[in-house]
Amino acid sequence: MKRGILITSPRHDLATSYLNHFSSEIVSFCKSKNINLKIIHDSKVTRENFEKSVKKLNYNFLFLNGHGGPDIITGHNNEFLIKLGENENLLKDKFTYARSCWAAAGLGTSLGDNSKGCFIGYNIPFMFLHDKNRSATPNKDSITKPFFKTTNLIPVGILKGRSAKEVDDSSKRAMLKEMKKALMQKEEALLETLWNNYVGQVVCGNKELTFND
């Protein structure tokens, strides 16, 4: 396996547009550090392109943005990229972070505790709030930023060489700080939605895995 990151970034509805927008921080980080990077974006996020890239590049880190379910992670127009029972072996021995709903519940746990690979994801729906008046400018959307600021710490931490457990911990600590802020500002909905992601974020498989292994 080669050291590098493959990012899937569909953009066919508002949720995926936000995921796409906030993933740009990871792209900039990779470029600034000369890390091998492949982005599959927009309508190119198909199962065929994904499988081809995973096999050809053989990068050790997959950062998957998109909708999902316990057994699937999807791409453009919700075409599945990974499906349990069909092609989950693509994740074998790799580092995967799936910023999507539910996927840790099935795909993550399918790795097993003795796996060399690691899957960080959510075993409940990943949720975020947004300001409808800021949909065209997500960067100015103060209600949505805490969700992405805290979860972007996972891929950035991985790329910096931290272990799965360390990046999960640092992301969760950041979530707690944002929740504390929300509590002080009486933003109950923000607090509650961040709590949902905090509770649902899990590490499956090898918790000590690093990008440099």
Place this chain on the structure above:
Amino acid sequence: METINSFEGFELNDKLKELVVARIKASIKPNIGLSIGSMEGSISRDQMIENVLSGSSVGKQIAFAHLNFIKAQASGQLTELLNSI
């Protein structure tokens, strides 16, 4: 961590619907949208309420999240964690 982390057997009864709708009305401003669910883009406050009242899959997911939060508040788990940082 004591929480509800399985969706299995989760029932959205009328009392819970009433509670969740009241909480949504109290905490979600009209300009706020929620991205939730495996195949949904984003939904408005009114759509959240509609989904909870109809007992749809998305409505159940919203109620499930509310219940998890209430449980964490009541048990002191949330306060303990927030005080830990």
